[in-house]
Amino acid sequence: xxxxxxxxxxxxxxxxxxxxxxxxxxxxxxxxxxxxxxxxxxxxxxxxxxxxxxxxxxxxxxxxxxxxxxxxxxxxxxxxxxxxxxxxxxxxxxxxxxxxxxxxxxxxxxxxxxxxxxxxxxxxxxxxxxxxxxxxxxxxxxxxxxxxxxxxxxxxxxxxxxxxxxxxxxxxxxxxxxxxxxxxxxxxxxxxxxxxxxxxxxxxxxxxxxxxxxxxxxxxxxxxxxxxxxxxxxxxxxxxxxxxxxxxxxxxxxxxxxxxxxxxxxxxxxxxxxxxxxxxxxxxxxxxxxxxxxxxxxxxxxxxxxxxxxxxxxxxxxxxxxxxxxxxxxxxxxxxxxxxxxxx
Amino acid sequence: xxxxxxxxxxxxxxxxxxxxxxxxxxxxxxxxxxxxxxxxxxxxxxxxxxxxxxxxxxxxxxxxxxxxxxxxxxxxxxxxxxxxxxxxxxxxxxxxxxxxxxxxxxxxxxxxxxxxxxxxxxxxxxxxxxxxxxxxxxxxxxxxxxxxxxxxxxxxxxxxxxxxxxxxxxxxxxxxxxxxxxxxxxxxxxxxxxxxxxxxxxxxxxxxxxxxxxxxxxxxxxxxxxxx
Numbered sequence: 001x002x003x004x005x006x007x008x009x010x011x012x013x014x015x016x017x018x019x020x021x022x023x024x025x026x027x028x029x030x031x032x033x034x035x036x037x038x039x040x041x042x043x044x045x046x047x048x049x050x051x052x053x054x055x056x057x058x059x060x061x062x063x064x065x066x067x068x069x070x071x072x073x074x075x076x077x078x079x080x081x082x083x084x085x086x087x088x089x090x091x092x093x094x095x096x097x098x099x100x101x102x103x104x105x106x107x108x109x110x111x112x113x114x115x116x117x118x119x120x121x122x123x124x125x126x127x128x129x130x131x132x133x134x135x136x137x138x139x140x141x142x143x144x145x146x147x148x149x150x151x152x153x154x155x156x157x158x159x160x161x162x163x164x165x166x167x168x169x170x171x172x173x174x175x176x177x178x179x180x181x182x183x184x185x186x187x188x189x190x191x192x193x194x195x196x197x198x199x200x201x202x203x204x205x206x207x208x209x210x211x212x213x214x215x216x217x218x219x220x221x222x223x224x225x226x227x228x229x230x231x232x233x234x235x236x237x238x239x240x241x242x243x244x245x246x247x248x249x250x251x252x253x254x255x256x257x258x259x260x261x262x263x264x265x266x267x268x269x270x271x272x273x274x275x276x277x278x279x280x281x282x283x284x285x286x287x288x289x290x291x292x293x294x295x296x297x298x299x300x301x302x303x304x305x306x307x308x309x310x311x312x313x314x315x316x317x318x319x320x321x322x323x324x325x326x327x328x329x330x331x332x333x334x335x336x337x338x339x340x341x342x343x344x
Numbered sequence: 345x346x347x348x349x350x351x352x353x354x355x356x357x358x359x360x361x362x363x364x365x366x367x368x369x370x371x372x373x374x375x376x377x378x379x380x381x382x383x384x385x386x387x388x389x390x391x392x393x394x395x396x397x398x399x400x401x402x403x404x405x406x407x408x409x410x411x412x413x414x415x416x417x418x419x420x421x422x423x424x425x426x427x428x429x430x431x432x433x434x435x436x437x438x439x440x441x442x443x444x445x446x447x448x449x450x451x452x453x454x455x456x457x458x459x460x461x462x463x464x465x466x467x468x469x470x471x472x473x474x475x476x477x478x479x480x481x482x483x484x485x486x487x488x489x490x491x492x493x494x495x496x497x498x499x500x501x502x503x504x505x506x507x508x509x510x511x512x513x514x515x516x517x518x519x520x521x522x523x524x525x526x527x528x529x530x531x532x533x534x535x536x537x538x539x540x541x542x543x544x545x546x547x548x549x550x551x552x553x554x555x556x557x558x559x560x561x562x563x564x565x566x567x568x569x570x571x572x
Contacts, residue, residue, distance in 0.1 A: 052480050054476055054479060054480060078482045078483075078484060079482060080482075081479070081480060081481065081482035082481065082482035084480070085480075086477070086480040086481075088473060088476075088477060090471075090473055092471070092473040092474050092476065092477035094474060094492060094495065094496060095496060095571050095572040096495040096496050096498060096569070096571060097495070105478075105481065105491065106481040106482070108491065109478075109481055109482060109483045109484075109487050109491070110482070137571040138571075139571055139572055153481075157481070157482070163480075
């Protein structure tokens with residue numbers, strides 16, 4: 001279990017103090033997968049580096065199974081860090097070592113015997129599916145394979161916790177999914193606590209049970225993934241979720257968009273579905289009921305923790321009065337609507 | 345100069361050829377001994393320069409400043425002046441200020457700061473993320489140096505060795521001024537002072553071949569160890 005208590009981190013740029021983290025409190029249960037999501041510069045990287053003290057918090061405590069890491073001696077900290085694995089956005093594999101020797105490095109550092117290293121490393125390479133790549137240098141691996149090696153390396157010293165610093169941000173979507181599957185697998189098989197930071201909604205949705213949203217160095221909101229996405233309590237959390245879903249109006253539509261209704265124009269509407277919205281097939285229902293045609297321009301809907309949410313851009317094509325009624329009806333279903341303008 | 349002329353010249357100048365062979369040997373001794381000692385001292389110095397930097401592994405601004413100033417002083421003295429200025433030191437270490445052994449002292453002292461800066465540069469090429477990853481694994485500073493920094497910087501360090509040895513070949517020519525001998529000395533005495541262009545040309549050709557060999561060997565080794 002990781003407990004982060006009242007952690008503050010201040011950086012100095014010349015004489016100017018920058019609060020990278022302000023009063024962060026988090027508890028991460030043993031065996032859970034916890035995501036911290038935020039945009040760049042929000043303090044995510046600083047936060048995850050405070051957990052293994054790559055960055056020392058200015059004030060506050062970081063507890064691993066009840067032991068405050070900030071109070072450990074250098075020697076004790078070194079030993080404790082062996083129980084906290086870490087993987088990185090840019091993998092950070094040693095280019096001078098083969099796959100095998102990269103995974104062996106933490107064991108060498110801990111003074112494990114050669115024969116033990118051999119069995120352990122071969123097991124780990126089998127676990128991450130890279131047994132046949134053992135004598136290859138990292139330069140000859142794909143991004144996904146490099147991250148697998150990094151995961152094997154992080155697991156070499158049997159850690160209780162795995163820290164993932166934007167571990168999938170340099171990978172393509174398909175590879176991201178396979179790495180997340182691997183993380184889920186090791187989480188289950190080894191009862192490993194995983195703390196990951198990311199700016200990708202898909203990652204959090206994909207594997208996290210709990211999520212914390214961080215913005216401007218402050219913890220904005222945290223809780224179960226479904227709850228946070230479906231019922232964001234704070235404006236910042238909402239903005240963030242919206243920004244990850246953001247739909248922009250295509251340029252040629254933008255040109256044809258008028259702020260007032262003119263002859264032969266139809267309203268362009270943004271619909272926002274949240275956890276509060278009535279869970280029913282509303283679009284087809286509205287089309288039938290109010291005798292309008294709905295042309296969906298773009299849509300980004302998601303399903304997390306039993307809740308549908310997302311954004312949609314659509315044209316309501318039909319007589320004025322019908323479209324008005326339809327909008328009224330949708331509002332009653334707790335769907336948030338905004339008429340962006342009228343398209344000719 | 346036809347081929348026959350070269351052969352005749354060769355047969356008539358056995359003494360000169362012996363001289364060239366022995367001076368090539370002297371050059372090699374000077375270059376490789378000073379290069380070797382230079383690296384033994386220069387690598388740790390370069391590592392220390394790198395580690396003591398701001399945000400370095402063993403950050404120490406004062407140590408970094410002191411080392412930086414010392415290295416810069418060493419780097420800023422023209423070698424020919426260093427050679428003369430170090431005569432008392434040379435005499436203290438070797439017991440004489442004349443001869444090949446005596447020339448090794450200023451060559452080594454000239455090489456150390458040069459190597460230190462090159463090694464520092466090579467270490468700078470190692471991504472900071474690797475050090476961070478090693479720290480996260482629970483590596484101690486000495487382990488990070490031995491298992492991460494130096495192996496990762498090895499191509500750069502070999503490259504630095506090549507540059508240093510080539511530079512030392514050039515410096516060793518100046519060692520003639522303290523009676524250090526070597527090919528450069530032969531070239532100056534015969535070519536410049538006696539207007540014997542042939543001997544000068546021969547020394548130049550040998551030096552060119554020597555430098556080519558050092559460079560090719562260095563490039564080959566870099567290629568062997570570089571897996572980036």
